[in-house]
Amino acid sequence: MSSAAILAVWFPMAAHAQSVTDMQAQIDQLSAQLKALSSKLQTVQTHEAQERAEQARQRAAAAQLASRQERDEALVIQHNKAAQVALQAVSPTRAEQRGVVNDQYVTKGVLPGSFLIPGTDTSIHVGGFVNLQAEYNATQNLGPKFSIGNLLPNSPARRATQGDFQYNSKVSRLVVQSSTPSRFGPVTTNFALDFYGYVAGGDYNQALQNNSYSARIVYAFGTIGPVTLGMLNSNFIDNNDTPETMDFAGPAGLPAERTEQIRYTWPVNKQNILSFAAENPQSGYQDTRDNIEVASPTEPMPDFSIRYQYTNDLVHVQLSGILRDIAYSDGFGDRTSHMTGAAIIGSTVNLGALNKVFGKDNIGGQYWTGSIGRYIPDDFGANVASVLAVNNGTTGTPKTLGTKLQDDQGFTLYYQHFWMPTLRSTVAIGYNHQNLAAFLPADTANAVATKTVSANILWRAVPSADIGIEFLLGQKQFQKSTGVPPKNAEKILFGGTWHF
Incomplete structure (x- = not known):
């Protein structure tokens, strides 16, 4: 127990x-x-x-x-x-x-790479680039740019330029800039020439002995404080959200225009910029007498544009709009006028700011809509300079029977990838659609829609030179009344740009 x-x-x-x-x-x-x-x-x-x-x-x-x-x-x-x-x-x-x-x-001088003119306080910078492209047009020679709106239906004229090879150095450019101090801040000028001027008989009709080109003014403007006067890119278009292409035209329908203007720029802060401009007007029309892209002699007022830009390390955003008075005077002196406008929204995202694994890659695009007309040059297709359609009959005195605004809608999207610091590629697509007037006669020069796809690879051999190759595929959709189905075209480019 x-x-x-x-x-x-x-x-x-x-x-x-x-x-x-x-x-x-x-x-x-x-x-x-x-x-x-x-x-x-x-x-x-x-x-x-x-x-x-x-x-x-x-x-x-x-x-x-x-x-x-x-x-x-x-x-x-x-x-x-x-x-x-x-x-x-x-x-x-x-x-x-x-x-x-x-x-x-x-x-x-005060500008990068500039010098002072002896005896003055004006800084001068001389620069530019030399460009050479070897072009092979497998389907049809559309000119030195991939102007898909010029594509013809199957015909002897199209076959005549099939398999065409050309060299092109028209876009080589000389740029002269200056800066002079003043009580309003630097007074600057910018003057640029390239060799894309008018050539009688067409873009490729140079003298056989020396392949001469004609010079043209690209930029000629000056600034004093927030005011800019002269010829430069339109305040309406969106250059910052444009893909890098070797072809000078870029994607189908991309708004791109240089014009004389008076511009006021207001930098709200480091990220936000507002600008306003009164730009040189130009009304284009086509009529039922088979006249396409005729410049109107009647311009009642300037084109008024406004642009807003927001920029930080991650993204660039642009919103822009334009107000236009499109006018036409017929054979009796009677004037028809339409108050209209257009808008663009564009953006580019720097993917490296989201994740370092993307490096310097970026993705972006634009969307546009409205009576853009001349701000989408016909080099990009669809005869869009003809923003106004005029019904003036086919015989007799050209009296205006009716008019219609021909608005456009389109977009471009692109992605740029850096394989390494000196090697990069851009893939881009473009689409543009024009609402043609139903009373216009059938014409294969009129495009209802244009589409392009391009891809390139560029090598920066040295800091001042880029060499690359680009492939382009495009399609033109004709007026339904022509009975012509959509047609495709291809182009291959090889070339380089040397900056100085």
């Missing part, structure tokens, strides 16, 4: 001791886990603090660099003015006495 009593007392005490031991082990284990978590938390906090410090350092370094650049530019201007005064006080050399004047050494 005494043994039984001892066992009765010992077993509960042993069980309690074991329970205490297990609990202590659990406490020790939890304590170890808590210390590990605390250590990890401290590591994360330290890493975040280091990242914040690095970001602050980078912002400070960028601000310091910008401040230093502004200070250096101011010092350059101050130094050049002082040098000019000092050199003018020096006795003239024998050459100067005889009329060879050089009152100031050539020095660095």
Whole structure:
């Protein structure tokens, strides 16, 4: 019995001791886990603090660099003015006495890569690029650009240029820029020439001896403060959200126009910019007398455009609109006028800002709608300069029987991929549709819709030169009344651009 009593007392005490031991082990284990978590938390906090410090350092370094650049530019201007005064006080050399004047050494200007004109505080930069393309048109020669709107139905005229090979250097460009300080800020000018001028007989009708081209003005504008005057890209179009293509036309229907204008730009802040412009008007029409793309002699008012742009490291967004007064005067002097407009929305996303795995890749596009007309040149298809259709009969005095606005809807989408820092590709599609007037006669020059697909690969052999190859496929949809089914065309480009 005494043994039984001892066992009765010992077993509960042993069980309690074991329970205490297990609990202590659990406490020790939890304590170890808590210390590990605390250590990890401290590591994360330290890493975040280091990242914040690095970001602050980078912002400070960028601000310091910008401040230093502004200070250096101011010092350059101050130094050049002082040098000019000092050199003018020096006795003239024998050459100067005889009329060879050089009152100031050539020095660095405020524009990147520029120099100061001796004797002035105007900085001049001379640049541009040389371009050469080898073009093979498998289906039909559509010209030096892939002008899919010029595609013909199956015919001897189309077969005559099938399998055509050409070289083209028309888009080579010379650019001269200047900047002069003033109390309104820098007064700048921009003048550019290329060789895409008019050639009698067509784009490829150069002199056989030397393949001469005609020069044309691409840009000729000046700025003073927020005001810009002259010829430059329309305020309405969206250059920032345009794919990189070797073909000068780009995707089908892409709005692209240079025009004389007066523009006011308001940089709301570093991310938001508003601009307004009064642009040179041009009304194009086609009629029932088989006249296509005729410029109207009647322009009641300028085209008024407005553009909003938002830009940050991730995305660029543009919204733009234009207001136009489209007019036409018939053979009796009677005028018809239509107040109309158009709009564009475009965007580009820098995918590397979302995830570093994308590197410098970007994706973007545009959508447009309305009576765009001349802002989609006919080089891009669909005879869209003919924004107005006129019913003036087919015989007798050309009296206006009716008119109709021919609006457009279209889009372009693209993706640019960087295989490596010096190798990149762009894939782009384009679509444009025009609502033609039902009373227009059947004409194979009139396109209801145009479509293109292009893909290229470009190699930056050296920082100033790009070499690449591009394939283009396009389709033109004809008026239903012609009875012609949609037709395709192909083109292959190989070439390069050398910047200077």
